[in-house]
Amino acid sequence: MTAATTTKPTILACRECDNLMPYPVLKEGQQARCRQCRHIVLYRKPNPVNRSVAIAIAGLILSVPAIFLPIMSMKMFSINSTVSLSSAVYALWLNELYFVAVVTCFFCIFAPIGKLVIALILGLQIKMDQIKRNSYMPLIKFYQKIDSWEMLEVFMIGILVSIFKLRADADLFFDLGLVSYILFMLSIVALKLSFDKELLWNKVVIND
Structure with missing residues (x-):
C-alpha cells in the first residue's frame, strides 16, 4: 500500500x-x-451510519414480500391471473426471452439487494470499529459501481403502464406485494440519501 x-x-x-x-x-x-x-x-450527512444500517435492514426485510408476493391480480371473464416480480422473471424465461429475464432479474432483484447487503456490512463494520481495509475496499468500489444499476422504478413504470392499458378490459386488484414493492423501492432511494460514501472512504481507506 x-x-x-x-x-x-x-x-x-x-x-x-x-x-x-x-x-x-x-x-x-x-x-x-x-x-x-x-x-x-x-x-x-446527519447520522449516516445508523441510518444506513437501519434502512438496509428494513430494505432486506421488505425485499422478500416485494419479490415473491403478488403485486397485482387480474380478472378477465373467467380467467384469474396474478403477477409478482419473481413470477414476471419466470414468465419471461419460459417464453424464451432469456436475455430480458436475466437483465430484469439482475437490475430489479440482485442489484438492489446487493446494495443493501453491502451497505449493511460496511455500516456494521464501522459501528463495531472492526474495519478491514483489504477485504472491504472492494466492497466500497463495487457499491459505487452498482449504485446506479438497480432499476426498480423502471419495473414500477411497467406496472403503471399495464394498469393503464388493462383497466378497460379487465378487473384489476392490488395486492400486498405492491405495497411491499413500493416500500422496497423507497428504501433504496432512502439509502442513496443517507449513505455517506465520502465518510466511508475516510473510515475504510485511511482508517480514520
Missing part, C-alpha cells in the same frame, strides 16, 4: 471550478462550499 492511502487527505478540489482548498473537517450535517464558485464541495 502506498503512502497516499495511509495518510489523511489535505487538499480538496472543487468539482465545478477545480479550485484547490484545504480539506475541511466537518461534523455531521455540515457542508463546505468552494470559496471561488460557492459550489458545495463536501457534505456530511
